[in-house]
Amino acid sequence: MERELLNVVGKPVPKRDAHYKVTGQALYIHDIKLPGMLYGKILWSEYPHARIVHIDTSKAERLPGVKAVLTGYNIPEIRFGFYKDNTPLKKGKVCTMRDEVAAVAATDPDIAEEAISLIKVEYEPLPAVFDPEEAMQEGAPLIHEEHGTNVLKLPWKLVAGDVEEAKKRSAYIVKDRFRTTWVTHCCMGTSGCIAHFDPEGNLTFYSITQIPYLAQRDFQEALKVLGLGDKKIRVIQTYIGGGFGSKLDTHPYEYIAILLAWKTRRPVKIVFTREEEFRCTSPRQPTIIDITQGCDREGRLTFREVHMILDNGGHTSWGSTTPSVMMMPISSLYRVPNVLYTAKCVYTNNTYCQAMRGYGNPQATWAIECSMDQLAEEAGIDPMEFRIINANQPGETTPQDFKISSCALKECIEEVGKLLDWKQKRGKRNGRGVGMASLIHVGGGARVYRSDGCGTIVKIDDFGKVQVFTGATDIGQGADTVIAQVVAEELGIPVEDVTVIWNDTDVCPWDVGVHASRTTFIACHSAIGATRKVKAEILKLAALTLGVSEEELDIREGMVFSTKDPEKKIELGKLLRSVHYRSQGQMVMAEYFYDPDTVMLNREFKGNFSKAYAYGTHGVEVEVDKETGQVKILKYVAVHDVGKAINPMLIKGQIYGGAMMGIGYALTEEMIFERGELKNPNFRDYKILTAKDVPPMEAVLIEPWEELGPYGAKGIGEPGCVPSAPAIANAIYDAVGVRIKDLPITPEKVLKALKEKEGKD
Amino acid sequence: MRRSITFRLNGDEVTVEVEPHWTLLYLLREVFELTGAKEGCGMGECGACTVMVNGKAVVSCLYPVMEVEGKEVWTVEGLAEKSPEGLHPLQKAFIERGAVQCGFCTPGMIMSAKALLDENPNPTEEDIKTAISGNICRCTGYVQIIEAIKTVAEEGHGKGTA
Known part of the structure; x- marks a missing residue:
């Protein structure tokens, strides 16, 4: 397809499902009721670490309307999670305040809640540990005794080149410790599901999952334990009220709904309250990061050494695997020939963590980009120049063996410099300052499972309208729209004629899930593959009907026509009717499975696991109030290398949304835990940014055509939130000369640092 | 004890039996099946349940249903x-x-x-x-x-x- 002649790709096509959403017709899990449905409710632990001595459910069982009461003692053992250390309902002991102890199903939500209050649990509190560094000490309370240690046996270590040798050759070296804390997704729609067994014992699961086909497999493991291993599982996704990684795993509440539904043989719905959403879903992993970097006299990076400790919490979800993605910026953000990285995940009695937009990248980039500014200062080089000197280039292979195809990092940095008036504004130390930070992220899928594939089925109906069945999932980002755009572009039909169906494992083909900013890249490639097969078939059929050769045919605005003799034409719908209604007729449909030729990271954690890489730079101008420590953002610019923007409006939406999430991460958001208990489980005390907090903000797209992308595109789902925090920290340093090293950068921390600095000066 | 209330909903007069402890959000979603207004927090902090009562935006998850008597309510469906x-x-x-x-x-x-x-x-x-x-x-x-x-x-x- 010629780049200049695009009709639908590159246009700000409105999100295809927006009509349903603005009129209140989109049905979320909260809006769905099935006949005879029961309401499930969970009893959570009262202690961060305690032995369960006795559970008395007798009063709850006697409450009218209660149909089932389950505990870890009356269900079979189902184990799940990356480390298989989690169960739906806990038996023996609880390891966090969010551990599930009992669950009920009742005819209405109020009865379910009352039943929960009638369950009496006797605990024997155990010594607990809440600091990962303490948890690593000998004699610390063991969270999972069977492992004999709180340090998880995970192999997170990356070595490239020779860091020790490089240290000797470095002219400048900086070393520091940075920290990040828990932040949570704050999906506006709280978590929920409905589990329902049909009379044959097959499970239908109404879900908000980001991984319908992997969830199917997880649930199949659970059904095997129930003796239902031969039964079918259908996952139907409702509209999803936000994802951001929170739905990349299967969760205890989902297994509990399945168990309650099987016990009662009725549909069971569990929906979290907002407080449960805060307390009982899995946030972004907190980290302690030691980073050392060096450069030569010319400012070229010589090495980067990073050692990390991650608070794993009491059980294990995907949070424990985020070091595999942290390696990406550590090895490949800027050209750095020698790299050493290690990470330890340590059990504590805190909450446990999951994927959250960026999958470890925001934490790693926080340390790298703050350290970049420190090193630039040490070397006496302007931080923008320092970044340009070290910027990645198209065509290079990074120390982690990533093959960089398109890369506009240098252009991103320069554009930020221009938009911020960097040279004029920097270095004044007068309460106002500028800062910047960059990012690398996977932009062409990520082979984190053995497959990075996505299937598509395309069919055409009697009216020339096209139905696309995709394995991809829309969590609001616009999968439904970009897929429709590429299909419409390929077929030469209006985008309104394309319907994208994505929410049913019985209907749609397989996909690995909406994660790793992969959906536009992978699902569009897949949709293009299927559409090209369909188009070839259409042209073959039209050639027969029109009596011309296929080669001279094309489709435009729903009309198949001869490019040699435009009078020879047939409307798509008419062609389809003719093949449906004639004797020995046929369907016009095709399937395609796209799985990029990438590799999984090898034992050394090297290999080209993404087909393309996305870059970006954020720049910020701040004003710091020296009296209060308040940081005000005067200007925020987010410049992203996105490849070709299939839909610039939706891409900007991803960038604005990501950046606001990143600014919250930088300045306000923090889950406050005291002895494992979350103290701020509501929007009053957990400070997510509101419209009042939106600074003057600009999103700029740099669009190098990515040869390996669908219509030149790269992924953009996660990058927007990655570099905000270090950009802001660097700007604060430029403004007042204090460096805050642990997130969030609250006024208290700024004020304290200013006081300490005054003391020193 | 159910009570009867009358108000205008999306331009039309309606009379409905309610439990006095219900919220407006509950009435809209559970009785009228107007599920456009969402419960995002149930504590008036997130605004997902916002509807208009007598021209003002209100968080319907906190709005007592008995207060709607004689008023004009608009939802996104209306x-x-x-x-x-x-x-x-x-x-x-x-x-x-x-x-x-x-x-x-x-x-x-x-x-x-x-x-x-x-x-x-x-x-x-x-x-x-x-x-x-x-x-x-x-x-x-x-x-x-x-x-x-x-x-x-x-x-x-x-x-x-x-």
Whole structure:
């Protein structure tokens, strides 16, 4: 397809499902009721670490309307999670305040809640540990005794080149410790599901999952334990009220709904309250990061050494695997020939963590980009120049063996410099300052499972309208729209004629899930593959009907026509009717499975696991109030290398949304835990940014055509939130000369640092 | 003990038996099956349940149902239903300006914007930000939402419909 002649790709096509959403017709899990449905409710632990001595459910069982009461003692053992250390309902002991102890199903939500209050649990509190560094000490309370240690046996270590040798050759070296804390997704729609067994014992699961086909497999493991291993599982996704990684795993509440539904043989719905959403879903992993970097006299990076400790919490979800993605910026953000990285995940009695937009990248980039500014200062080089000197280039292979195809990092940095008036504004130390930070992220899928594939089925109906069945999932980002755009572009039909169906494992083909900013890249490639097969078939059929050769045919605005003799034409719908209604007729449909030729990271954690890489730079101008420590953002610019923007409006939406999430991460958001208990489980005390907090903000797209992308595109789902925090920290340093090293950068921390600095000066 | 209340819902008079402890949100969602208004927190902190009562945006999850007696209630469904083109200009602008992602906050956001424009057809950007500051959105970063509302105000379509 010629780049200049695009009709639908590159246009700000409105999100295809927006009509349903603005009129209140989109049905979320909260809006769905099935006949005879029961309401499930969970009893959570009262202690961060305690032995369960006795559970008395007798009063709850006697409450009218209660149909089932389950505990870890009356269900079979189902184990799940990356480390298989989690169960739906806990038996023996609880390891966090969010551990599930009992669950009920009742005819209405109020009865379910009352039943929960009638369950009496006797605990024997155990010594607990809440600091990962303490948890690593000998004699610390063991969270999972069977492992004999709180340090998880995970192999997170990356070595490239020779860091020790490089240290000797470095002219400048900086070393520091940075920290990040828990932040949570704050999906506006709280978590929920409905589990329902049909009379044959097959499970239908109404879900908000980001991984319908992997969830199917997880649930199949659970059904095997129930003796239902031969039964079918259908996952139907409702509209999803936000994802951001929170739905990349299967969760205890989902297994509990399945168990309650099987016990009662009725549909069971569990929906979290907002407080449960805060307390009982899995946030972004907190980290302690030691980073050392060096450069030569010319400012070229010589090495980067990073050692990390991650608070794993009491059980294990995907949070424990985020070091595999942290390696990406550590090895490949800027050209750095020698790299050493290690990470330890340590059990504590805190909450446990999951994927959250960026999958470890925001934490790693926080340390790298703050350290970049420190090193630039040490070397006496302007931080923008320092970044340009070290910027990645198209065509290079990074120390982690990533093959960089398109890369506009240098252009991103320069554009930020221009938009911020960097040279004029920097270095004044007068309460106002500028800062910047960059990012690398996977932009062409990520082979984190053995497959990075996505299937598509395309069919055409009697009216020339096209139905696309995709394995991809829309969590609001616009999968439904970009897929429709590429299909419409390929077929030469209006985008309104394309319907994208994505929410049913019985209907749609397989996909690995909406994660790793992969959906536009992978699902569009897949949709293009299927559409090209369909188009070839259409042209073959039209050639027969029109009596011309296929080669001279094309489709435009729903009309198949001869490019040699435009009078020879047939409307798509008419062609389809003719093949449906004639004797020995046929369907016009095709399937395609796209799985990029990438590799999984090898034992050394090297290999080209993404087909393309996305870059970006954020720049910020701040004003710091020296009296209060308040940081005000005067200007925020987010410049992203996105490849070709299939839909610039939706891409900007991803960038604005990501950046606001990143600014919250930088300045306000923090889950406050005291002895494992979350103290701020509501929007009053957990400070997510509101419209009042939106600074003057600009999103700029740099669009190098990515040869390996669908219509030149790269992924953009996660990058927007990655570099905000270090950009802001660097700007604060430029403004007042204090460096805050642990997130969030609250006024208290700024004020304290200013006081300490005054003391020193 | 159920009580009978009468009010106007999306332009039509309705009489309904309610439990006095219900919230307006419960009545709308469970009795009238108007599920556009969402429960995002149940504590009046997120704004997903915002509807209009007598021209003001209110969080219906805290609004006692007995207080609705004799009042005029509008929901996002009513805006569409009673607009000649099937969509209120705000709904149209939200679609066209990319103001919708996951969509969970959208109905409440639109109702807050509607209440603003009814009262102040020519709002400044600060007015718009203030009017929707009680409506949390995690997806969009608000930028395109603010743009959408601004567009409607500039085109003078803010008032009139519904």
